[in-house]
Amino acid sequence: MEGLKHGIQDARKKYTLLTTFDVRNAFNTASWGLILRRLREKDISTYLTNLIASYLSERKVGMARLNRELTAGFPQESVLGPTLWNVLYDNVFELEFPAGVQICGYADDLAIIANADRKEEVELNANEAMSMISVRMMENGLKLAPEKTEALMANIRISWNLRLEGTQIAVKRKLKTVSIAATQVISGTPPIDLLAEKRKLMFQKRSGYENSGKARKRTIQKWQEEWDSHVDTAQWTKRLIPNISQWITCKFRNTNYFFMQALTGHESFTAYTHQISKTVNDRCRYCGDTDTLEHTLFSCIRCEVRRGAAKVYLGKDTDTHV
Ligand SMILES: [Zn+2]
Numbered sequence: 001m002e003g004l005k006h007g008i009q010d011a012r013k014k015y016t017l018l019t020t021f022d023v024r025n026a027f028n029t030a031s032w033g034l035i036l037r038r039l040r041e042k043d044i045s046t047y048l049t050n051l052i053a054s055y056l057s058e059r060k061v062g063m064a065r066l067n068r069e070l071t072a073g074f075p076q077e078s079v080l081g082p083t084l085w086n087v088l089y090d091n092v093f094e095l096e097f098p099a100g101v102q103i104c105g106y107a108d109d110l111a112i113i114a115n116a117d118r119k120e121e122v123e124l125n126a127n128e129a130m131s132m133i134s135v136r137m138m139e140n141g142l143k144l145a146p147e148k149t150e151a152l153m154a155n156i157r158i159s160w161n162l163r164l165e166g167t168q169i170a171v172k173r174k175l176k177t178v179s180i181a182a183t184q185v186i187s188g189t190p191p192i193d194l195l196a197e198k199r200k201l202m203f204q205k206r207s208g209y210e211n212s213g214k215a216r217k218r219t220i221q222k223w224q225e226e227w228d229s230h231v232d233t234a235q236w237t238k239r240l241i242p243n244i245s246q247w248i249t250c251k252f253r254n255t256n257y258f259f260m261q262a263l264t265g266h267e268s269f270t271a272y273t274h275q276i277s278k279t280v281n282d283r284c285r286y287c288g289d290t291d292t293l294e295h296t297l298f299s300c301i302r303c304e305v306r307r308g309a310a311k312v313y314l315g316k317d318t319d320t321h322v
Contacts, residue, residue: 014116014117014118015115015116015117015118015119015121015122015153016113016114016115016122016153017113017114017115017122017126017151017152017153017160017162017171018111018112018113018151018152018153019111019112019114019126019129019130019149019150019151019152019162019169020109020110020111020149020150020151020152021109021110021111021112021130021133021144021149022144022145022148022149023108023110023137023142023143023144023145024142024143024144024145025143026085026108026142027073027074027081027085027108028072028073029072029073029141029142029143030072030073030074030084030085030088030141030142031071031072031088031140031141032056032070032071032072033071034088034140034141035052035056035084035087035088036049036052036053036056038087038088038090038091039052039087042087052080052084055080072141082107085107085108088140088142089105089108089140091136091139091140092105092110092133092136092137092140093105095129095132095133095136097112097125097128097129097132098124098125098128098129099125100114100115100116100121100122100125101113101114101115101125101126101128101129103129103133110133112126112129112130112133114126114129119158119160123160123161123162126151126162127162127163130149130162130163130164130169131164134164134165144164144165146164146165146166146167146169147167149164149167149169150169150170150171150172151169151170151171151172152171152172153171153172159171178234178237178264178266179232179233179234179237181226181227181230181233181234182233182234182237182238182263182264183264185227185234185237185238185241185244185247186237186241186255186260186263186264187255188247188248188253190219190220190223191223191226194219194222194223194226195219197219197222198215198216198218198219201215201218202215220244220245220248223244224243224244224245227244236264236265236293237263237264237265240262240263241263261293262293262297265293284296284300284302286300286301286302287300287301287302
């Protein structure tokens, strides 16, 4: 994100276009054969390359009577996975893009920023960079998903002609992001500084927190204090989840696509889709009121019965939070 911010801020040109790419099924399709080839190309010692070759060999996946040999992919959260992914992916960042195009990446997420004083130049450079990335991806045994690739115009509203592998790329006017504090609470992951502090206290003799249960309680208490004092962003999430401890121990805490929309406020309700010119009006199709997330959760007649059931189940009102 910092790289992207700098790329956009540094742009002293009239037009700036940010394009984000999606790699199809990225981590599952990373070819082990290609990774080993890249390690050899990078002159990594034979000893280490052989060690990794051994680690990746004779791996099988079985189900019922089916038994297949694995040749690609990494389990997410594996220790070696991100490093081997970087080995495979690194050459994308070595591409020599047209002037004014910068690349930025994290794990399988990839973005380019194209800057120029003329619209045609931005369009031409962005299209060329996309085509270069597409070819390099294929060389890496990976495929881009053009339908999930999006562009964002940073400073001016005009129409663009961007194509990736023949598919027209959608250009948006707004990029919605979720605050870090909100994602941490939703996922139940305490901020890293609090986790580090917890480990430190547990490690220090006579801190009084050698017991992990006690240390955890302290971490959650501190986290709650931070959450309570958070005033800039994440107010919607905070309204729905005022109490972290209750939330992280809640048995209904499964986060699917729609639930995430509700918790983050990243709604696709018509009040928003109308604002970005995707729908003709901002009305709720069930009752005719302005269709927002707040409307759907707390007042639309469509969810009246469910709200009633939740109230009975919880033994309290659900007008303000979940
Ligand atoms: Zn409604």
